[in-house]
Amino acid sequence: MGRDGKGDVGFIGLGTMGREMVRNLLGAGHRVRAFDIAAAAVEDAVAAGAVAASSPADAAHGCDLAISMLPDTPHVEAVIYGADGLLAAPPAGRLVVDMSTISPVAVRRMHADLAAAGTAFLDAPVSGGPVGAKNATLSIMAGGDADAFVRARPVFEAMGTTITHVGAPGAGQTVKLCNQLVCGLNIQAICEALALGRASGVDLEQLRHVLLGGSAASWMLDKLGPAMIAGDAGAGFRIDLMFKDLRLVQEHAQALSVPLPGTALVTGQYVEARAHGEGANGNQALFRVYDRMTNQASR
Numbered sequence: 001m002g003r004d005g006k007g008d009v010g011f012i013g014l015g016t017m018g019r020e021m022v023r024n025l026l027g028a029g030h031r032v033r034a035f036d037i038a039a040a041a042v043e044d045a046v047a048a049g050a051v052a053a054s055s056p057a058d059a060a061h062g063c064d065l066a067i068s069m070l071p072d073t074p075h076v077e078a079v080i081y082g083a084d085g086l087l088a089a090p091p092a093g094r095l096v097v098d099m100s101t102i103s104p105v106a107v108r109r110m111h112a113d114l115a116a117a118g119t120a121f122l123d124a125p126v127s128g129g130p131v132g133a134k135n136a137t138l139s140i141m142a143g144g145d146a147d148a149f150v151r152a153r154p155v156f157e158a159m160g161t162t163i164t165h166v167g168a169p170g171a172g173q174t175v176k177l178c179n180q181l182v183c184g185l186n187i188q189a190i191c192e193a194l195a196l197g198r199a200s201g202v203d204l205e206q207l208r209h210v211l212l213g214g215s216a217a218s219w220m221l222d223k224l225g226p227a228m229i230a231g232d233a234g235a236g237f238r239i240d241l242m243f244k245d246l247r248l249v250q251e252h253a254q255a256l257s258v259p260l261p262g263t264a265l266v267t268g269q270y271v272e273a274r275a276h277g278e279g280a281n282g283n284q285a286l287f288r289v290y291d292r293m294t295n296q297a298s299r
């Protein structure tokens with residue numbers, strides 16, 4: 001990191017979230033070497049001011065740190081352990097930060113394997129969605145070494161506002177999974193309230209307005225409520241990704257013998273949504289499960 005706090009960042013994974021995070025890094029004065037398996041995503045990052053990289057190793061080359069923002073555990077494993085991966089070719093600053101939502105168990109193995117090779121690692125998933133990514137207001141929760149967190153902090157500050165070191169390796173992912181558990185149960189609760197309100201003939205916008213003014217208020221109701229009411233299943237945090245997160249929650253809980261009956265219930269509804277071809281739709285499309293259960297599927 002330069003004396004001005006500006007650094008050289010390798011960034012791997014330029015999708016819904018990564019694309020916006022790169023823009024904010026560039027806007028804050030950091031230099032970015034960008035890689036994605038989708039050539040169009042790299043071209044988009046180059047148009048925003050990044051340098052194109054041809055592999056994870058090439059993205060990390062000469063950088064203070066390398067960041068990955070990828071769909072799931074196998075993608076991050078490929079970027080770390082694969083040919084041209086970060087284990088064999090770490091950034092010059094010997095710091096790798098994964099900001100995806102992936103398995104805490106896999107993450108602890110990455111911490112250990114990278115540490116054995118002399119490279120620090122942080123699991124630093126985020127909350128706040130594409131809007132938080134665009135506005136640089138993400139909540140970033142990091143697990144790993146305190147020194148590594150201090151080094152990464154100026155880079156985190158370009159992407160988020162709530163930046164917290166939550167503990168040892170894997171703790172970032174654990175906190176993120178707790179976050180997703182709350183989000184999943186919350187969106188299900190909103191679906192049930194809207195289904196009941198609709199069947200009773202209540203105006204749903206008014207219902208939402210009233211709930212937002214009282215103790216039932218939530219981010220989900222505020223941000224996703226309008227699309228749920230309108231039946232707009234379009235873009236957003238994909239049903240597939242939320243299902244992946246709930247699967248990770250359950251795997252983690254089962255390994256620790258922690259029963260999560262509420263999570264099991266809502267996961268079944270995500271299975272139903274995917275079975276009806278909703279996987280690529282936004283999270284708000286969970287309400288379509290309730291459309292189907294209440295004979296409103298044609299709306």
Ligand code: NAD
Pocket residue numbers: 012013014015016017018035036037038041069070071072075078079099100101102126127128129130236237238241245
């Ligand atoms: P995305 O699918 O839109 O983007 C992922 C990108 O990774 C794609 O551009 C894909 O081409 C690229 N990719 C896949 N494998 C790769 C590889 N081996 N090497 C290089 N690039 C590769 O996903 P997203 O919505 O940006 O989410 C990324 C992560 O952040 C996920 O773990 C997700 O759960 C988490 N997250 C997403 C949101 C959200 O609202 N979208 C919010 C918080 C956290």
